[in-house]
Amino acid sequence: MLIILIVFMVIGFIVQSRLKRKFDRFSQVGLQNGMSGAEIAQKMLEDHGIYDVKITAVPGRLTDHYNPKDKTVNLSEAVYHERSVAAAAVAAHEVGHAVQHARAYRWLEFRSAMVPVVNFSSRAMTVIFLMMLFGGLVIHLFPLQTVFLAVIIMQAAITLFSLVTLPVEYDASNRALAWLNSSGLTIPQEHDMAKDALNSAANTYLVAALASLTQLAYYVLMFMGGDD
Secondary structure, eight states: OHHHHHHHHHHHHHHHHHHHHHHHHHTTSBOTTOOOHHHHHHHHHHHTTOOSOEEEEESSSSOOEEETTTTEEEEEHHHHHOOBHHHHHHHHHHHHHHHHHHTTOHHHHHHHHHHHHHHHHHHHHHHHHHHHHTTTHHHHHSOHHHHHHHHHHHHHHHHHHHHHHHHHHHHHHHHHHHHHHHHTOSOHHHHHHHHHHHHHHHHHHHHHHHHHHHHHHHHHHHHTTOOO
């Protein structure tokens, strides 16, 4: 089982590396319409009748995200300013989440509701593993089986979050690609590259979900005494 976890770590690294290379390549391909990522995002919001979402630029690379709490589409500085296929794909994808929010897409609502639970679980598991690493303090405070059961419950919450993330991300990409096509803002070649980029991004979430599921299975096996 440990070998499987390591395999997923390697696969995740490979998929992430491929994603970065693709976005670097597509960042060099200028859009025929000459629009920046921010302009693409604004146009998509307006076409969907959404006027209460703000578009902002945030530092970092591939840090793009939609925040449902304050209704902001946060684009990395490169995506915000660039006039490339990569910028268009990312900007439209993030607005896809804003459209989900506006349309009360149930999987997005479910994922948003899980965020506090997942944040608590991640922090708690870190504390538990640190206490086990430094002298096994947590084992002296609680029975080992109780500790494992708590870890399984918290990992289950994290795994569920990863699985719920899949339809949210795939749907946002589908909305983005459908709009880019129907709006006529991308020519066929640009649309194909945008689809390739978003598919690569989706693969990172798929690998993460599978890795999380495998980790949960590993903890369950340890709890049941099935791991040597």
